[in-house]
Amino acid sequence: MTVYDRCLQSNAEPVPRMSLTDAKLRYLVEAATLGSMRAAGEKLDVAVSSISRQIAQLESDVGMPLIERGRRSIKLTEAGELALHYYRESVAHREALVSSLHALRGLRAGNIQLAIGEGFVSALPALLQSFLAAHEGVQISVKMAATLEVIRQVTEDEAHIGLVFQVPADPKISVRSSLPQPIKLIVHPRHPLAQSPSVSLRQLEGHRLCLPEPSFRIRQMISAAEAQERVSLNSHFTSNSLHMLKEMAKSGDYATLLPEIAVVVELRARELVSVPLASRGLQDTSINLISRLGRMLPTAPAALLPLLEGGMRAWFRGARNRA
Secondary structure (H helix, E strand, O other): OOHHHHHHHHOOOOOOOOOOOOHHHHHHHHHHHHOOHHHHHHHHOOOHHHHHHHHHHHHHHHOOOOEOOOOOOOOEOHHHHHHHHHHHHHHHHHHHHHHHHHHHOOOOOEEEEEEEOHHHOOOHHHHHHHHHHHOOOEEEEEEEOOHHHHHHHHHOOOOOEEEEEOOOOOOOEEEEEEEEOOEEEEEOOOOOOOOOOOEOOHHHHHOOEEEEOOOOHHHHHHHHHHHHHOOOOOEEEEEOOHHHHHHHHHOOOOEEEEEHHHHHHHHHOOOOEEEOEOOHHHHOOEEEEEEEOOOOOOHHHHHHHHHHHHHHHHHHHHHHHHO
């Protein structure tokens, strides 16, 4: 049901239909997304007064307020949320139509917006290169972000597909593929724990650790396991860069805790090795390929999905072979 139909049910007066290309609706969406009319004006390169006037005209067209008055930042009313949803669905459907028309000529064009966690950076390039080689007219944009930001980009249609570690439950998310990816101890081959069949969290208390900072989903899972097992790990080094953590582990003086997908290149080169952790909370973790629930993906992103799913299965098989 569109915002137009919902408004018809709640108002006796007829409501004019909003054009998919209506600038007034675009102004409302940008102001709501960015939090202010000033920010929307700067992005769209129009005067703030024009943004305000167009939103007021849209409210007049609809016959009800779309934003709550008296707030420092923009907050949509229920009708405003419906308008926002209507706009995003319209854009998504228009994109799907254009993509389907391209598909009639073969997959020779299209854009793919991909949002990923940093842990996938090492494993993805080969997959994306093979896809681009087969579809030279397609363009791929990859944005790296923390798990919650990846989810936001997917749910707000800023990204077609997301790759995350241990996705939290979200009613707006469709998990297209999920494969086990336990967190493991990652160390230099000459580290004292490198040859251990498995290591408990308590055994790590006497070793120098470098861990992701708390904003990372990986670190949140580690913290949950610590609480469950009543262990307190002392991280001597914390970073928001997994690359930095891997370099610290390569020195041989530090150990880190990461899923193998984050160190796939280093494991193959034997620069680092992985050791299973005797921790249930860190064994039952997974990597997830996600899209927005109910979104019909355009042709190019839909064609990339099977390749990513196959890549995930290959990573899983590789992890099992190393185990």
